[in-house]
Amino acid sequence: MNGSHRARPDRATAAATAAALLMALALAMIFFYVPTDVSEGYSQRIFYFHVPIALTTYFLFTWGAVNGARFLLKRDMSLDLKSYVPMHLGVIFGSLTLVTGSIWANIAWGTWWFWGDTQLTTFLIIFLFNCAYFMLRFSIEPGERRATFSAVYAVLGVGLIPLSVIGVHVAQTNDLIHPITFNENGANMDGSMFLTFLVALAAMITLSVTMYLIELRGKRIDDRLRAIRRLAGGEA
Amino acid sequence: MRAYRALLRKDLLLELRGRELVPAMVVFVVGALVLVRLGLGGERLAGGTRAATGLLWVVVVFTSMLALVRSFAQEREHGIWDGLLSAPADRSAIWAARASATFLFLGVTQAVALPLFWLFFLQDGRSPSLAVLAAALALADLGVAMLGALLAGLVSNVRAREVLLPVLFLPFALPLVSVAVRMTVDSIPPQNGGLGALHGLGFLALYDTIFALLGWALFEYVVED
Numbered sequence: 471m472n473g474s475h476r477a478r479p480d481r482a483t484a485a486a487t488a489a490a491l492l493m494a495l496a497l498a499m500i501f502f503y504v505p506t507d508v509s510e511g512y513s514q515r516i517f518y519f520h521v522p523i524a525l526t527t528y529f530l531f532t533w534g535a536v537n538g539a540r541f542l543l544k545r546d547m548s549l550d551l552k553s554y555v556p557m558h559l560g561v562i563f564g565s566l567t568l569v570t571g572s573i574w575a576n577i578a579w580g581t582w583w584f585w586g587d588t589q590l591t592t593f594l595i596i597f598l599f600n601c602a603y604f605m606l607r608f609s610i611e612p613g614e615r616r617a618t619f620s621a622v623y624a625v626l627g628v629g630l631i632p633l634s635v636i637g638v639h640v641a642q643t644n645d646l647i648h649p650i651t652f653n654e655n656g657a658n659m660d661g662s663m664f665l666t667f668l669v670a671l672a673a674m675i676t677l678s679v680t681m682y683l684i685e686l687r688g689k690r691i692d693d694r695l696r697a698i699r700r701l702a703g704g705e706a
Numbered sequence: 707m708r709a710y711r712a713l714l715r716k717d718l719l720l721e722l723r724g725r726e727l728v729p730a731m732v733v734f735v736v737g738a739l740v741l742v743r744l745g746l747g748g749e750r751l752a753g754g755t756r757a758a759t760g761l762l763w764v765v766v767v768f769t770s771m772l773a774l775v776r777s778f779a780q781e782r783e784h785g786i787w788d789g790l791l792s793a794p795a796d797r798s799a800i801w802a803a804r805a806s807a808t809f810l811f812l813g814v815t816q817a818v819a820l821p822l823f824w825l826f827f828l829q830d831g832r833s834p835s836l837a838v839l840a841a842a843l844a845l846a847d848l849g850v851a852m853l854g855a856l857l858a859g860l861v862s863n864v865r866a867r868e869v870l871l872p873v874l875f876l877p878f879a880l881p882l883v884s885v886a887v888r889m890t891v892d893s894i895p896p897q898n899g900g901l902g903a904l905h906g907l908g909f910l911a912l913y914d915t916i917f918a919l920l921g922w923a924l925f926e927y928v929v930e931d
Contacts, residue, residue: 476908542927591884599877606874609864622924623874624855628873629916639883640909641888 482683489680496666505664513577517555518666520570522674524593527567530560530678531596531627538624541617550617551693553624555685559604559678564597588638595634599627708900709795721811727776731769732813736822738765743826751827756895758827759834760887766816766843767879770850773811777804777858783916787862791929801855801925809851816843835893838903842886849917853878856921859924859928863894877918885909 500518507514537553540546571590576582585591606623610616659667721727741760746752762858781787820840824833857874861867889906 484719542924595877598880602874602877605870606860606864609861609866609870615863617926618930619864622860622927623726623857625924626878626920627852629920630881633913633916636912637885637909640905641884 474597477624482687484681485680485683487666487674489673489676492669492676495669496673499666499669500544504662505660510578513574516570516574516577518670520567520574521667522671523563523570524567524620525671526674527560527563527677528596528631529675530563531600531631534560536623538621539628541621542625547614547617550691551686553621554680557600557624558685559681561597561604564593566598566617567593568597570597572648582697588635588642591642592634592638595638596627603627613616641683645690707799709793709799710802710806710867713790713799713839714806718810719805719830720925727773728811728814731811734736734772735765735815735819738768739819751831755831755833756891757921758823759839759891760830761892761893762823763818763883763887763890764814765914766846767876767883768903769815769819770808770812770854770923771776771845771875772908773808773815773852774850774858774875775868775871777798777808782862782922787929795930797926798922801852801921804858805855808854809847812847812851813844814827817845819885832891832894834890835903838906839890841903842890842910845907845914846882848880849910850879851913852914852921853917856917856925856928859925873898882910882913 496518500515504518506512509519516697534553534556537549537556541549541553571593572582575584575587575590583590603620603623607616607620610619733844740763742758742765743751746761751758781790820836820843839880854875861870861874864870887905887908893903897902
């Protein structure tokens with residue numbers, strides 16, 4: 471364990487540098503390179519923030535659930551943190567998705583929230599699930615039991631995500647409004663737009679990985695500090 | 707299988723002798739239906755039978771929470787856990803028995819709720835297909851019971867469990883309710899398209915299958931200590 475300590479700061483720094491560069495590139499492309507959308511105008515540019523943030527949120531939830539399942543199998547407490555941190559970041563990115571989506575909805579459809587839209591509704595269900603995860607986690611004393619219960623609930627989310635997607639689609643047959651970014655023929659936009667989208671997505675995912683590495687490090691230092699305090703006989 | 711039968715028998719006997727849960731659920735569901743009727747305008751039904759059918763599902767979800775919150779209460783209060791866990795039986799049997807008992811309790815409650823629903827809301831309006839409604843209720847109850855038994859096990863040793871359980875359960879009820887409402891409301895004549903009953907029931911069956919597998923696989927982690 472001691473050997474890997476030195477490598478960790480480097481990884482976080484590298485990720486942070488990559489995130490900063492990609493983010494700068496993405497912003498430059500969004501505001502100066504990509505052409506303005508014909509039907510929605512300048513404000514359509516929020517798409518390059520909203521969709522990458524939403525996809526990053528799904529990525530983080532999946533990551534958290536996968537590490538939760540790995541914890542249940544291996545019983546390694548470091549996997550608990552690796553499951554918790556993505557879930558925590560998922561709440562931040564999830565809130566941003568709801569806010570940017572709401573802004574876009576108001577621009578494109580003239581309403582802040584539209585229940586007929588399947589993607590908004592699905593996302594809201596998954597976001598509520600994630601909030602519930604935190605309620606559960608913080609009702610249990612730290613330790614193996616908390617790790618186990620959190621992991622079980624995170625794994626249940628893996629069942630909930632496809633069910634919400636299917637369920638909301640089945641229930642709402644009038645989903646014609648949400649801009650369809652991808653269909654079976656591939657990306658539904660022109661080359662420069664797709665390139666900008668990809669760069670923005672890469673920037674957002676790199677940013678989330680950076681935040682993950684930094685938060686994970688903070689949490690580990692926290693844990694170690696608490697252990698030292700316990701050893702020293704002070705308050706935990 | 708023997709363990710499952712014994713556990714289910716224990717759950718049913720406890721309810722039969724103690725009458726703790728089902729009478730409370732029945733009274734609750736009656737009160738909730740009256741509340742819905744008054745909420746929809748009392749004498750004149752606002753939104754018609756469509757709104758009422760949707761709200762019936764909300765009532766169903768809240769009633770089932772009542773059952774789930776009391777799930778494993780006996781085990782906790784009378785120290786039955788230790789006995790159950792030291793028994794040489796598969797722990798999934800505890801989950802399966804609890805889910806089956808909850809399913810039966812929900813069924814009994816709805817056997818009271820459905821005639822009342824008809825009496826309060828459907829006498830002078832177009833009603834949804836009762837076959838569709840009953841099939842949807844049965845499949846939804848099964849899903850709720852299986853997922854609920856797992857979640858109830860999860861919170862049974864956590865503080866503030868009565869508050870926590872509904873919070874944990876609600877996100878999972880949302881896709882269920884959205885499909886169930888759509889399919890039962892769409893079975894109200896005149897039917898012009900909408901969600902076919904088979905599609906809706908297919909989704910509910912998928913929901914049940916997923917949470918049967920997850921509940922069966924995850925329950926042993928929930929009760930390990």
